[in-house]
Amino acid sequence: MPLQTLATTLAAAERGGYAVGAFNVSDLNQTIAVLDAARAERSPVIVQAITGMSAYGDESWWWHMLRTVVESYPDVPATLHLDHGRSLQDCVGAMDHGFTSVMIDASRSTEDDEPNDFESNVAITKSVVELAHARGVSVEGELGTIGGAEAGVTGVLEEIIYADPAQAEEFVARTGVDALAVAVGTSHGSVKFTDETGGQRLRINLIAEIKNRLPETALVLHGSSSIPVNAVAAINKSGGSVTPSYGIDAAQKQAGIAQGIRKINQGTDSHLAWTAALRTELSERPSEVEPSSAIAAAMAGMSGIIRERMREFGSAGQAT
Numbered sequence: 339m340p341l342q343t344l345a346t347t348l349a350a351a352e353r354g355g356y357a358v359g360a361f362n363v364s365d366l367n368q369t370i371a372v373l374d375a376a377r378a379e380r381s382p383v384i385v386q387a388i389t390g391m392s393a394y395g396d397e398s399w400w401w402h403m404l405r406t407v408v409e410s411y412p413d414v415p416a417t418l419h420l421d422h423g424r425s426l427q428d429c430v431g432a433m434d435h436g437f438t439s440v441m442i443d444a445s446r447s448t449e450d451d452e453p454n455d456f457e458s459n460v461a462i463t464k465s466v467v468e469l470a471h472a473r474g475v476s477v478e479g480e481l482g483t484i485g486g487a488e489a490g491v492t493g494v495l496e497e498i499i500y501a502d503p504a505q506a507e508e509f510v511a512r513t514g515v516d517a518l519a520v521a522v523g524t525s526h527g528s529v530k531f532t533d534e535t536g537g538q539r540l541r542i543n544l545i546a547e548i549k550n551r552l553p554e555t556a557l558v559l560h561g562s563s564s565i566p567v568n569a570v571a572a573i574n575k576s577g578g579s580v581t582p583s584y585g586i587d588a589a590q591k592q593a594g595i596a597q598g599i600r601k602i603n604q605g606t607d608s609h610l611a612w613t614a615a616l617r618t619e620l621s622e623r624p625s626e627v628e629p630s631s632a633i634a635a636a637m638a639g640m641s642g643i644i645r646e647r648m649r650e651f652g653s654a655g656q657a658t
């Protein structure tokens with residue numbers, strides 16, 4: 339089947355009462371790992387990439403190859419999505435390479451990274467929606483500020499500005515976005531909450547309140563990886579140094595899905611699994627220099643955690 343728009347993927351999720359995982363990739367092997375997981379679980383999937391974040395020097399080549407690899411899985415209902423586009427130019431670049439969905443994150447200024455005011459966010463987002471919809475591409479916007487390390491945002495554990503339900507309603511009405519990322523207590527990056535209750539901090543009532551005002555809009559959770567303890571331990575046992583922290587547990591995410599969350603970004607969890615498997619393989623076979631076994635191990639590690647997430651989100655078995 340041809341690549342799906344985000345609107346199509348999330349409309350099916352709304353009908354089925356599940357969420358679709360969105361997994362960040364920065365090279366072709368990771369892309370294959372994500373698609374293999376989707377095929378094995380018979381799950382829809384969102385493959386996403388960030389401008390300037392890949393293993394390759396030539397972004398135009400990388401995006402072309404990314405689209406080609408996703409298309410080589412015709413049995414997988416897949417959406418190719420730009421994560422955290424910062425400008426109209428970022429989004430147009432992705433559309434030119436056949437992405438079927440873009441996120442415009444105008445919640446922060448591209449100049450000083452400070453939170454943008456509401457009117458600027460509306461104006462930038464609306465300009466992307468007009469262009470994207472004319473080309474049959476879906477758009478995700480962001481309201482409020484999700485904490486942690488975002489693309490181009492270096493701060494960790496910085497303050498979260500929660501989404502305001504009335505403003506969310508106005509934002510969607512004025513911009514026409516297909517999906518809305520809402521700041522409801524999650525945080526980006528591999529170091530999330532330093533206290534155990536951090537992962538219990540999702541404001542489920544706030545999700546319900548926003549959904550109540552926006553029944554037709556798919557809500558998106560960012561920064562909601564679980565930070566599996568075993569992956570962090572495996573990385574640190576094999577020479578890594580990742581600060582242990584607490585993420586968002588599966589039950590919290592499922593409670594969010596029950597209130598209308600339809601897309602869940604899980605970049606960090608899949609990257610932790612990749613790095614843990616790669617480091618383990620390299621340290622367990624110190625004399626091996628031929629790269630294939632290490633790359634295969636990393637791919638298997640990443641596929642494994644993605645399959646787990648697809649089952650947790652209820653998207654497994656939903657490919658039709």
Ligand SMILES: [Zn+2]
Pocket residue numbers: 422484488526560561603
């Ligand atoms: Zn994000």
